[in-house]
Amino acid sequence: MWDRSHVMWAGAVGRSQRMWAQNRDVIGPSDLCSRAATASYTSGAAIEKSRTGNDAYFAFIRLIGSAASLSLMVFQSSVAADYTVHTFEKIQLTDKFWAEGAAIGDINRDGHSDVIAGPYWYESPDFKKRHEFHSAAQTFERRGKDGKHQIIPGFEGALGRKNAYSNNFFTFVYDFNHDGWPDILTIGFPGKAATWYENPGQKGLKSGKHWKAHIAFDSVDNESPTWVDLFGDGRPVLLCMSGGFVGYASPNSDNPTGKWKFHAISPRGDYQQFTHGLGYGDVNGDGRADILEANGWWEQPAVLTDDPVWRFHRQPFNMGGSQKETYGGSQMYTYDVNGDGLPDVIAVLAAHNYGLVWYEQLKDRDANGEIQFRQHFIINRKPSDNKYGVAFSEMHAVALADIDGDGLQDIVDFIPYLIDDNSGVGTQVVVGDVNGDGLPDIVVSNKKGTFLFLHKVEKVSKEQWDRTQPKTKFTVAEGGAH
């Protein structure tokens, strides 16, 4: 894997303030996600916008040591006299809506990474051949141009009149039964089950039969659950919320097809299926990963026997203010953004609003010995809040990866690079080397289909590089405008 020195984020841009006013009128704190998204997509105007691609950008932000460059579709880095241009070749694997997330893994073990989204895995290296590993029976009806009804495969998304949700919000690859063949974990709509599909191995893959499904866990709450090696012991767990608790579900290695056990790390709280904001990272630098949520962080204790409650440290990683605005964002991370040796926190303030921020961990603790943070905006509400004139909303998926492999430098500027303006993301952005050239590629799946972005690097002349130099559009005070 790469150093995690870049934040990838995604969201909607170009949606009118009027639409937002409508959304905000109907949303309530307990069902923010479903209502907000429904409201924003049931308008003809919103659909039209999504068709023209104006509301489905995704991009990444580069952390760098000196002023660099911004351009559309490409980014550049300059090290001494070496001018390099990075681009992403967009490969649309399908225009049908099957899933809000995708994954990378070598399903047939031929040495080439394949892409998995919804009920299909797409075979590397050309991804033209796709294999259905569980039922792809879902369809919706629409009226064609000739007025006749048409049956369209998949869930109703960009090809339909209204946007629905899929039943597959996240996908992860892992060999759950330890037979050497990578299996596929899918997480459904928030609050629904996590299911893993057993890779049938060489013969079974040839047969084309559906894979055996194992329900791992019945109720995965929170909108950014993740499959992660939380304890650094090579035995990943599903970080999520469930039944009103923050915690994780772990497979039983002696009985891999059995149900997973949920380990609560919090007391029962106001956590439910649509709770936003979840992540992990070692906040206090004791070598143990802590759990991040919208209202603070949970400190992992030294001993986990009998599932103790982890110590909670209150810290609003959210917009603050009214009840409507405290609901949190999407994936959350720790990373030493400013290179001072203290882990900082990167988060989206509100998944259906604005604000990509980093929280600088301060050297001085407060009177109670608690870690203190200072909030810095990377991207805020208005284009003028960012010196490159970029504003995003709906950052419902954020990933952290070293895209250009330069490692992190010790002082930070944030440069947004647009990867694509007509694909967007769902709830998961996945970075990994799909074609084995050492460069991190990107996969996403959403209402517009499933997309692979193959990363290319080209050496260019200084003149070529200069042509796409960034235009600084605004002067922004430290910390960004509010």
Ligand SMILES: [Ca+2]
């Ligand atoms: Ca393969």
Ligand SMILES: [Ca+2]
């Ligand atoms: Ca397996």
Ligand SMILES: [Ca+2]
């Ligand atoms: Ca820790």
Ligand SMILES: [Ca+2]
């Ligand atoms: Ca730091």
